[in-house]
Amino acid sequence: MDENIRPERDPSAPTEGDQPADAPPSLATHDPATGQAGRTYRGHTEAEARDFAQAARAAWEGWRRTEVDVRAGKMRAAAAVLRRRADEFAELMTAEMGKTRTEGLAEIEKCAVGCDYFAEHAAGFLARRPVEMDGPKAFVTFNPLGVVLAVMPWNFPFWQVFRFAAPTLMAGNAAVLKHASNVPGCALAIEEVFRQAGFPENLFRTALIPGKAVRALIEDDNIAAVTLTGSVEAGRQVASAAGGALKKCVLELGGSDAYLVLADVDVDKAAGVAAAARMVNGGQSCIAGKRFIVLAEVRQAFEQALVAKMQAFQMGDPRDPATRLGPMQSVKARDDIHDQVTRSVEAGARLLTGGEVPDRPGAWYPPTVLAGVKPGMPAYEEEVFGPVAAVIEARTEDEAIAIANGSQFGLGSGVLTADLARGEQIAAEELESGMSFVNAGVRSDPRLPFGGVKQSGYGRECSEFGIHEFVNIKSVLVQG
Template sequence: MANSHQTVNPTSEEVLRTYELMSKDEAEAVIEQVHQAFLGWRDVSLEERAELLGKVASLIRDRKEQYAKLMTAEMGKPLKQGRQECELCAAICEYTAAEGPGLLADETRELEGGRALVTYQPQGVIYGIQPWNFPLYQVIRYSAANLMAGNTVLLKHAANVWGMALEVEKLYQDAGLPSNAFRTLLIDHDVSEAVINHKWVRGVTLTGSPGAGRIVAQQAAGALKKSVLELGSNDAYLVLADADISKAVKVGVQGRVYNAGQTCVAAKRFIVEESVYDEFRDAYVEQMEKLTMGDPADKASDLGPMARGDLRDDLHDQVLESVKAGATCLTGGKIPAGKGFFYPPTVLENVAPGQPAYDDELFGPVAALIKVRDAEEAIRVANDSPYGLGGGIFSADENKALRLARDRFDTGMVNINGYNLAKPNLPFGGVKESGYGREHGGFGMHEFVNTKAIMITES
């Protein structure tokens, strides 16, 4: 087993830094330190925890340029999008600080012959396994909620963004949290299983692929520990006959290529009623072809490279397999020459069951177009997926779209006439093979607490 790992700039393919992996013994020593920090952190008042999270938000804004540049270097995110990610993270910390004391306060309940309390008590060390695509946000998303709840936090980040993993550890320390309230583990998968099984680890949260989710969920279940999973998806966006096509195209392009398409809740399958299909397809392809692919540090670039060469190769294989199975490539679909893990904006039509573009998640700038007869068939095709994270509906009839979104769309989140990423005040999570549990909107603060009943009999 290799005892070191190198991070690589996906634009230049140059090595950024070499990191030494922690051994199992070293990781367990960190867990012990994080547990000891918990014994003190749990007694810190909700108001003081909130104040410290407010300082975290301020530091994120102060370091926005630094963090954005690090994201660009480690995983190829355009600088503008890195800054947006930082602003979202600061907003999450501020929301958690503002709402946390109320959401975590004791509640009074009736009890015959006395009175009762429902109290939300922290449980201990929470272990997060996170991906590279939003290297700051994925960590802040679960850690801020759990720190607010009084838990302490471990992070196993994707190895290609270990620079950011260590920066987040420093961020929490610089904000004034106890030095071991949040720690980063530079470990491999074998050591990760030992972390899950460690006696001080009380819960596990993972963002990643369904395959990784199955493994981690089984490991956590084997140790009788709760898990929260946010997994992949192939989000469907319905374009109904009465939609504003120009808006659907504009939003649909943005929703497909943001972060080079490496987004769980990206718009991936466009399910379009046949009466407006040709109009949508032609305009969509035209706009995808206008995008500029290039150095993510250049303001002129609409999308940068994919994060790793293997990810680009896997995506290209999915495109080729889809075409071989009957899909038509309208634009893109070819790996460009030269340095960097670039993949062009790509549009596939004649997408049908049995093709990766229909059945699987394409985690890159590839859009799948599917023609349907009417809204009923559109929602049936949208739900004809093992996934259920997000989705969208474009329609001039907002009430009809709302009924479909609320009653028929089998996903955790739905956009109507727009494309939104995560919002601090709204729940985030999915159903089916997109996972379980919720983050944001206050829900994440209740995932890993002991909801305890206290019954007081009065004499």
């Protein structure tokens, strides 16, 4: 999910210091709401991670021949484990990366829904497909590749993993997870979910390794493919390593999602959709709305309405079910966001609300709206990974489309309009992104392919398209 401005999210950057190559790293967690130290975990060495890959490869030999309905039963059991332990896992996310309890519980349920979805539909997605050849019998079959290495970020520490793991395991693959260094407890808990659900021993393993060890794991003969959600630079490094080893990879590198606000909108409703899209997970989402490109006729009214909607996301204790905005994932991440806001204001952006660092311990930042955002400003050019909405004025719909498409990113996008036909046409044909929603915030869903274009990466997760990313699509012909 992205981005040169999210150092903690870059899985290729060393985070454990200069330790001997054979020494296991130590991963210390901190509560973002208070700054207080949490639990410290013993990590794994590169050699241990490679042992995990070898063990996963051995487990795969039996799993690949396991009937799909048997796999489905275990995947439904994983969904049951998630639901049974939802409170525990939500608290773990709050403690490690600051997610609100409400969003944490919703994330666990989403993971369970994803498990159930692929348990139900994988057999159809993987069924042999006959091909008419005027004589010989021919068909296409979908066979598992082997062990898939997943390099995952902290912002949705359970869903990001299950989004890849549910289809990957249902396809008959094994998996090794390298999670972000600030959510080690979540990473180990996910491995435990699959173990408790009855999956074969070692089929899914978590390796608590530093980013510098990822290349060696990609190059290991026991790894068949790799999927990454991370920064653009991390994507380049993983793609380079995977390409050098001639291994398939899927990259989701985040975005700076643009929403077009057309002149015919109900301004209050549009502002509500925009604020909700911007503030998901405290704004720490690759598919959060970040740039709101507003037609000049409604720009001023939209700004006023957006400020009111954003201010409703009051900061509070993330463990309180009523809280809508918790802390950022770290003080450094918060400071990076504030720097982008400050530099945008210095370049001429108007600060309509927020934009000040609270005088309190922890990684807090208020809902912020910047108006008059123009090219050259950080809020225009970069992904701001926090609760900051940028309003950009456009004179015409064509200009709005051009501004939206002018970004280096192309993950999600949206159109807010009363003309559904026009909104559908713009979303389907005009916007350069992997997903485009009309009058709704972009979201991931097991039923819809998820991924981007341009520097937002390539490949797809979720849906039939996602489960086919890590299979051998094989043509078979039988001549009588």
